[in-house]
Amino acid sequence: MTTAQEALESIEREALDRLATLSTTAGLEGWLTEFLGRERGRVTQALKLIPTLPPEARKPYGGAVNRLKVALEAAHAERGGVLRAAETAARIEAEALDVSMPSIGRSMGHAHVLSQVRDELVALFKSLGYGLAEGPEVEDAWHNFSALNTPEDHPARDPKDTFYLPDGRLLRTQTSSVQIRHMAAGKPPFRIIAPGRVYRRDAVTPRHYPMFHQLEGLHVAEGITFAHLKGVLQAFAEGVFGSGTPMRLRPSFFPFTEPSAEMDVRCVFCEGAGCRICSHTGWLEILGCGMVDPAVLEAVGIDSERYSGFAFGLGVERIAMLRHRIPDIRLLWENDARFLAQF
Ligand code: DAH
Numbered sequence: 202m203t204t205a206q207e208a209l210e211s212i213e214r215e216a217l218d219r220l221a222t223l224s225t226t227a228g229l230e231g232w233l234t235e236f237l238g239r240e241r242g243r244v245t246q247a248l249k250l251i252p253t254l255p256p257e258a259r260k261p262y263g264g265a266v267n268r269l270k271v272a273l274e275a276a277h278a279e280r281g282g283v284l285r286a287a288e289t290a291a292r293i294e295a296e297a298l299d300v301s302m303p304s305i306g307r308s309m310g311h312a313h314v315l316s317q318v319r320d321e322l323v324a325l326f327k328s329l330g331y332g333l334a335e336g337p338e339v340e341d342a343w344h345n346f347s348a349l350n351t352p353e354d355h356p357a358r359d360p361k362d363t364f365y366l367p368d369g370r371l372l373r374t375q376t377s378s379v380q381i382r383h384m385a386a387g388k389p390p391f392r393i394i395a396p397g398r399v400y401r402r403d404a405v406t407p408r409h410y411p412m413f414h415q416l417e418g419l420h421v422a423e424g425i426t427f428a429h430l431k432g433v434l435q436a437f438a439e440g441v442f443g444s445g446t447p448m449r450l451r452p453s454f455f456p457f458t459e460p461s462a463e464m465d466v467r468c469v470f471c472e473g474a475g476c477r478i479c480s481h482t483g484w485l486e487i488l489g490c491g492m493v494d495p496a497v498l499e500a501v502g503i504d505s506e507r508y509s510g511f512a513f514g515l516g517v518e519r520i521a522m523l524r525h526r527i528p529d530i531r532l533l534w535e536n537d538a539r540f541l542a543q544f
Contacts, residue, residue: 205247205250205254205258205262206262206265208247209247209262209265209266209269212236212243212244212247212269213269213272213273216232216236216243216273216276217273217276219232220232220276220277220280221280223280223284224284225284225288226281226284226285226288229277229280229281229284232277233277236273237270237273237274237277244266244269244270244273247266247269248263248266250262251263251266308542311544313533313541314521314525314527314533314541314544315414315517315518315521315533317544318517318520318521318524319396319414319416319517321441322394322396322416322441322515322517322520323394323396323416325436325437325440325441326394326416326418326437327394329433329436329437330392331392331393331394331418331420332392332393332394333393333394333395333396334379334382334383334393334394334395334419335379335395335397336373336376336378336379336382336383336395336397337373338372338373338397338398338399338400339366339370339371339372339373340370340371340372340373340378341369341370341371342358342369342370342371343381344373344378344381344382345371345373345374345375345377345378346358347500348381348385348497348500348501349377349378349380349381349456349457349497349500350456350457350494350496350497350500351456351457352456355456357374360402361402362374362401362402362403363400363401363402364400364401364402364411372399372400373397373399373400374399374400374401375399375415375417375514376395376396376397376399376415376416376417376514377417377457377512377514379393379395379397379417380395380417380419380457380493380497380512381497381500381501383395383419384419384421384498384501384503385501385502389421389422389423389503389508389510390420390421390422390423390508391419391420391421391422391510392419392420392421392422393418393419394416394417394418394419395416395417395418395419396414396415396416396417396517397414397415397417398412398413398414399412399413399414399415400412401413405531406530407528407529407530407531408530409530410518410530410531410533410534413516413517413518413530414516414517414518415514415515415516415517416514416515416517417512417513417514418433418490418511418512418513418514419493419510419511419512420433420510420511420512421493421498421503421508421509421510422508422509422510423507423508423509424509425508425509425510425511426492426509427460427492427511429511430490430491430492430511430513431450433511433513434448434450434464434488434490434513435448438464438466438487441520441524442466442469442523442524443469446466446467446469447466447467447473448464448465448466448467448487449464449465449484450462450463450464450465450490451463451464451465453489453491455489455491456494457491457493457494457497457512458489458490458491458492458493458494458511458512459491459492459494459495460491460492461489461490461491462489462490462491463486463487463488463489463490464486464487464488464489464490464513465484465485465486465487466484466485466487467483467484467485468482468483468484468485469485469523470526471483478523485523487515487519487520488513488514488515488516489513489514489515490511490512490513490514491511491512491513492509492510492511493509493510493511493512498510518530518533521533525543525544
């Protein structure tokens, strides 16, 4: 055997040994350049030896170099296949997801405490036979004041207290406006509640906010008396503050009711003994109410000789604050998740 052929065999051995020790596809490129590179690869170098050989040795040697080249190319392709398969398998293994693993707990959102209380009140009055009514938050002075028997010079109409739009309309100051809309649009009997936002030009304090929520109630039919009102309010007080909760009605005044009253429930904090929250009276003021003033019925074209009714209006924030002992109305608007998550 010639030295040239021995050299070929040692190239082959070395190439195959090195290929076998490669553990990643990253090494394949270097191996290819070293052994099969077009310019300086070891096989190319071996070909360049041909002119230095005796003529009769050139042909067999050339054939041997070509076989080596083909063999190394095949070995490269095979090793590449093995390494790529191993790397793919390793990646699949590393990226595998265990779909049976328990998930990281997610906190679910829920309705705002005010929405919860409103929904509860709506459900309570629905169970007493009341339907839902709605009206616009941008209202006109007739629905918000005039039809509700509110005199032209009444202080509530003052721009110091009410938000007016440039066109003379206003942001409703009370959901009582929905009574008017509802009655003007239909025929008695009426038995509705109207929850919604109202606006007043109040300074922000722990108990006042310029936007808040009311829930209005109205029941107009033949033969409705103050006793019906009292029965409904008793059911409401017990539904919201617990059965047996004592309530009382105090005479009051509203332009749209005659007679008018305010309802108190016995203080749920001190049970009547007197505490800071009830200003040591033992009672909490909950809502305004009364018998719908005949002037209001006539304003919407209802015969006040034939029909009578009662109405009431309450503040949703106030109920929520009493129910959950929320000390400051501003907490309801700050949207601090730590606060809201408690309800
Ligand atoms: N609208 C009154 C207010 O905003 C609340 C009210 C009182 C509503 C008496 C009524 C009622 O329907 O009869 O303070």
